Amino acid sequence: MSMGLEYETLNENVKKVQYAVRGELYLRASELQKEGKKIIFTNVGNPHALGQKPLTFPRQVVALCQAPFLLDDPNVELLFPADAIARAKHYLSLTSGGLGAYSDSRGLPGIRKEIAEFIGRRDGYPSDPELIFLTDGASKGVMQILNATIRGESDGILVPVPQYPLYSATISLCGGSLVPYYLEETANWGLDVNQLRQSVSKARSNGITIRAMVIINPGNPTGQCLSEANIREILHFCYQEKLVLLGDEVYQQNIYQDARPFLSARKTLLDMGPPMSQAVQLVSFHTVSKGYWGECGQRGGYFEMTNIPPKVVDEIYKVASISLSPNVPGQIFLGLMVNPPKPGDISYLKFERESKAILDSLRRRAHIMTDGFNSCRNVVCNFTEGAMYSFPQIRLPPKAIEAAKRVGKVPDVFYCLKLLEATGISTVPGSGFGQKEGVFHLRTTILPAEEDMPAIMESFKKFNDEFMEQYEDHRGYSRM
Amino acid sequence: MSMGLEYETLNENVKKVQYAVRGELYLRASELQKEGKKIIFTNVGNPHALGQKPLTFPRQVVALCQAPFLLDDPNVELLFPADAIARAKHYLSLTSGGLGAYSDSRGLPGIRKEIAEFIGRRDGYPSDPELIFLTDGASKGVMQILNATIRGESDGILVPVPQYPLYSATISLCGGSLVPYYLEETANWGLDVNQLRQSVSKARSNGITIRAMVIINPGNPTGQCLSEANIREILHFCYQEKLVLLGDEVYQQNIYQDARPFLSARKTLLDMGPPMSQAVQLVSFHTVSKGYWGECGQRGGYFEMTNIPPKVVDEIYKVASISLSPNVPGQIFLGLMVNPPKPGDISYLKFERESKAILDSLRRRAHIMTDGFNSCRNVVCNFTEGAMYSFPQIRLPPKAIEAAKRVGKVPDVFYCLKLLEATGISTVPGSGFGQKEGVFHLRTTILPAEEDMPAIMESFKKFNDEFMEQYEDHRGYSRM
Known part of the structure; x- marks a missing residue:
């Protein structure tokens, strides 16, 4: 018997794969975006998609490597600094x-x-x-x-x-x-x-x-x-x-x-x-x-x-x-x-300035985000010491867990979908990363633009606190 | 019992893999190159490595996409045509x-x-x-x-x-x-x-x-x-x-x-x-x-x-x-x-000229190579109607096959290694692609620069005909 590519005959290992970072939440967010809703994609560590500008020097070098004929153009120095030109020649060699x-x-x-x-x-x-x-x-x-x-x-x-x-x-x-x-x-x-x-x-x-x-x-x-x-x-x-x-x-x-x-x-x-x-x-x-x-x-x-x-x-x-x-x-x-620009290179100061601005801002954003989460009802969050993510624990009330079960959703997926619909913030439910039984999280990147961060955290807090108000029975929460 | 990454414990499917295009011949050619020998890499369809210049227009567009800050530079039009600039803006959008x-x-x-x-x-x-x-x-x-x-x-x-x-x-x-x-x-x-x-x-x-x-x-x-x-x-x-x-x-x-x-x-x-x-x-x-x-x-x-x-x-x-x-x-x-430049675009004529020059030259090279192989003793080759390769059959004399076996080599590997050592031409033995039992080939790309092609084919013919002279017993060849 022969069979082509049917779901039933696919490699079982392929079917078993789960990949939450671009899973249900991401797909729903993409749909909402198509419908015209403003989505804040914090599901994946993708800084440039959230407005981070590329560092100038490496882009100059790679642009020259892509267009090596520019290296023979007498006007090249009007657009590119000499150290980028030298570096492009080096890499092409x-x-x-x-x-x-x-x-x-x-x-x-x-x-x-x-x-x-x-x-x-x-x-x-x-x-x-x-x-x-x-x-x-x-x-x-x-x-x-x-x-x-x-x-x-x-x-x-x-x-x-x-x-x-x-x-x-x-x-x-x-x-x-x-x-x-x-x-x-x-x-x-x-x-x-x-x-x-x-x-x-x-x-x-x-x-x-x-x-x-x-x-x-x-x-x-x-x-x-x-x-x-x-x-x-x-x-x-x-x-x-x-x-x-x-x-x-x-x-x-x-x-x-x-x-x-x-x-x-x-x-x-x-x-x-x-x-x-x-x-x-x-x-x-x-x-x-x-x-x-x-x-x-x-x-x-x-x-x-x-x-x-x-x-x-x-x-x-x-x-x-x-x-x-x-x-x-x-x-x-x-x-x-x-091998970034070194002290004394033409592009050094600019490169350093750009790099430091990004890192300093990420550090501030890590604080804004962690503090923001910790100000929310039933949310606790360790400080983001490194990387690009916050992973707050969301203590879902039993009534929220029941509501999720009624619609056939994992409780944190239920919460994150509601967050997405209410605010446009696209996160990844903690169940996509694994967590202890009965404990719920979400992952968000710390990458939204710093100036947008206070409004995002305010919007999150408003959603979260209302959600908790709706589902809390004022007797007990899910265990920590 | 636990085990790290030892050859014995590797995924068996990984060990089974054979990949001749970058196999023994390529590795030996890389060694010879390190030792200072001039190697003509025809083992892989890699046109730019053999001197083909990139088409200008696409490289201009991608260079601008890599360096989007150039789009705001008043001097950008000194280095880039307006249609490349427009196209870069389009793709960035x-x-x-x-x-x-x-x-x-x-x-x-x-x-x-x-x-x-x-x-x-x-x-x-x-x-x-x-x-x-x-x-x-x-x-x-x-x-x-x-x-x-x-x-x-x-x-x-x-x-x-x-x-x-x-x-x-x-x-x-x-x-x-x-x-x-x-x-x-x-x-x-x-x-x-x-x-x-x-x-x-x-x-x-x-x-x-x-x-x-x-x-x-x-x-x-x-x-x-x-x-x-x-x-x-x-x-x-x-x-x-x-x-x-x-x-x-x-x-x-x-x-x-x-x-x-x-x-x-x-x-x-x-x-x-x-x-x-x-x-x-x-x-x-x-x-x-x-x-x-x-x-x-x-x-x-x-x-x-x-x-x-x-x-x-x-x-x-x-x-x-x-x-x-x-x-x-x-x-x-x-x-x-x-979506290449269209008639009327600023870059159209240049793009067409560059494209046509490459395709016309490839067509001529397909002829030079096929004709060259067919002029050699015990070599027959179908015309390269398309793609980038010639796949001549090499009718190895029984004595060559015996000589290969004595040194533990597949006969076409033996031939290709000798070709490499004698001429610097790095090909891939037919056995890497599969062939009928007892029939031998090699694959070469038609990509060396057109002006080098006659000398390469002459060098091949000299090697091949001497090889055949050495191993022929003037009684019989390997069957066709």
């Missing part, structure tokens, strides 16, 4: 045929070298360009590594809950098993290694072989920055359990407090010395989509491998080569990100 | 936040609309933008569709042999079974439907469920253009057997003869009328990497679905959303490709 030629499937060797130098400066330990692969955004890298790792449903991947659903979706797609470990909301979304051990024991007793552990630092959706002690505990755990650690560090430039600066898993590992520094397998991810660059649409990312055997690196290279090469403009953005 | 913002996971609605209009003009039947998905190059689209289709090793995909190894590699990666159907070299690489039926019967008797059939038109690596009669036979076969047809039409603009112009599978299907036109499932692929654009490094592609059920389209959308969005600059290139 790293390609073999400009932006229109496929690069090596791992990315341009010259860009990988610049990234290795950046990692070396950041961590204080040299990095090998041969172990850095460029990708069309960090998500694609995560998918490559999980696909290489997972053999079937008895392979388990430890994922924090709440988590960014890239992980749950990709594990479903690869046919593996997600093994959750819960972050502690009351301990500022910290990780308790004892709780982690319990998750592992439980999974093993169900026949699961744990293969890898994911950390997201700074946290998405939770916004916390991991402490050095916590990262060391995690590395120790991976060492004992022989797990690959996947370090999602795409928000490493998004830090909104000074007590806990970003610390890479790689630096922490190498600081610990042998035997651990030579044994723990680590793959670290980074991107141009986040930070203060926010160049999501360019799709530039990389991963760096530590202690991964050469034969495995070769296999990952082979699979990467099927899709020939990551997009080359995105690779140039990565080069620029790890 | 289709984005929500410029090139730095994620688009919808299917691509920008405005670009999908322009593609639908192009398809409508090409085929004479309107196309629905909702059924067009943009991708980071056509390969990514093929991978998405095959991944949605394949449930396990008893799902078979009909693939032409010789084939472009994207298909074999992706089917391996998805854990499915490749069911080969052989193209007839002596019938100008045509397809024999009786032979196709035999392949299907044989696969079914082995317990395989055939799900889909791939055609590559114009052919890669074989260079033929399918006739309307042949496409109709194929569609009829897919109708009878209830197979999805995957139409790889990425070379639709690369046609080097006038007897058989490109004809899309979609137009042919819709011309056939009901019931077939409403029943046969078709997914067609296209890209900015090929044609006379050759913008490989930009990674812009799309697929269009015909007669695919809405629930399946939704599932494919869901999976696409995991990696958020295809790169936005590549989407703009697609818009420009389907």
Whole structure:
């Protein structure tokens, strides 16, 4: 018997995938937008879509790389500063045929070298360009590594809950098993290694072989920055359990407090010395989509491998080569990100001014948002220490939960849909990220323009407090 | 027990993947290049890497989209023509936040609309933008569709042999079974439907469920253009057997003869009328990497679905959303490709002149290369009617085959390695694409600069004829 593409005959793993960031809420928001309603898309960390302007210098360089004939134009200096022109020539010299030629499937060797130098400066330990692969955004890298790792449903991947659903979706797609470990909301979304051990024991007793552990630092959706002690505990755990650690560090430039600066898993590992520094397998991810660059649409990312055997690196290279090469403009953005203008360069002051304005504003917005949520009835929210999200807990009254059940909705989906209809604010329900039983959240980015933020938070508060008024029976709430 | 990323514990499907286009020959060529040897990379259809200049107009538009601040600069018209400026404003208006913002996971609605209009003009039947998905190059689209289709090793995909190894590699990666159907070299690489039926019967008797059939038109690596009669036979076969047809039409603009112009599978299907036109499932692929654009490094592609059920389209959308969005600059290139300058536009004449120069030269190169191969001892080659490749048959003498076996090499790999070492010409052995038992080929692109072509073919002939002289025993050759 033969069959074409019918729902019934699709790959079951495809059908199992859930991806809430662009799920029901996003689809409804898109519909409302088509109908003319003003929507504030805070469902996805997409800064430029909410008005953030691109940094000038990298855009000048990439524009020149796209139009190399401008470099011979006598008028080019009327539109482009000399350091952007020089940098464009430099990056074009790293390609073999400009932006229109496929690069090596791992990315341009010259860009990988610049990234290795950046990692070396950041961590204080040299990095090998041969172990850095460029990708069309960090998500694609995560998918490559999980696909290489997972053999079937008895392979388990430890994922924090709440988590960014890239992980749950990709594990479903690869046919593996997600093994959750819960972050502690009351301990500022910290990780308790004892709780982690319990998750592992439980999974093993169900026949699961744990293969890898994911950390997201700074946290998405939770916004916390991991402490050095916590990262060391995690590395120790991976060492004992022989797990690959996947370090999602795409928000490493998004830090909104000074007590806990970003610390890479790689630096922490190498600081610990042998035997651990030579044994723990680590793959670290980074991107141009986040930070203060926010160049999501360019799709530039990389991963760096530590202690991964050469034969495995070769296999990952082979699979990467099927899709020939990551997009080359995105690779140039990565080069620029790890090698921004330096003091004394013509563009330095402007670049610094633009960067600082974005980061300072994000820091202020993190405060406005967290404070705003905490001023609302039945809402509590940890401070967004890093990344781009607030993840407030919404203590839904039992009557709201019942009302949701009556219309066949998960309670937080019910709440977020009502929020969307009332205010145009498009968020993602906490159930899309995972949360403890009976506890409800939503995720919103901190990315709306700073000047719009007070009005948005006021509109949220008005909706929320009325919602609570409507559903509260003045006897009890859902448990914290 | 837990295990990290060791070769032994990798996903078996990953280990099974073979991808010759960037396989042993490419790796050896890269090594030789590092050692200072001049390499002519004809292993992959990468025109800009071999000196093809980008078309000016699209690069002007994308450069302006990357640097939108130039649009406010009073000097912009000194560097950019007015129609490029207008077009950049148009494409920026289709984005929500410029090139730095994620688009919808299917691509920008405005670009999908322009593609639908192009398809409508090409085929004479309107196309629905909702059924067009943009991708980071056509390969990514093929991978998405095959991944949605394949449930396990008893799902078979009909693939032409010789084939472009994207298909074999992706089917391996998805854990499915490749069911080969052989193209007839002596019938100008045509397809024999009786032979196709035999392949299907044989696969079914082995317990395989055939799900889909791939055609590559114009052919890669074989260079033929399918006739309307042949496409109709194929569609009829897919109708009878209830197979999805995957139409790889990425070379639709690369046609080097006038007897058989490109004809899309979609137009042919819709011309056939009901019931077939409403029943046969078709997914067609296209890209900015090929044609006379050759913008490989930009990674812009799309697929269009015909007669695919809405629930399946939704599932494919869901999976696409995991990696958020295809790169936005590549989407703009697609818009420009389907909507080039029109007569009367400022840039029209220049664009036409550049396009025609590239296509005319490719046509001449197709002749130089085919004629060159046919002048060599023990080499026969069908004319490259379309696409970017020549696929000559190399009749290896038995002594050469024995010599290859002694060093543990497949005979055509042995030949291609010797060719590489002697001349710097980096090709791909026919075994990487599949070929009949005991018959040997190589694939080369027709992309080296036209002025270099005679010297390259002379260098090839010198190597080949000496090789044949060395290994011929003047009694017999390998069978044709």
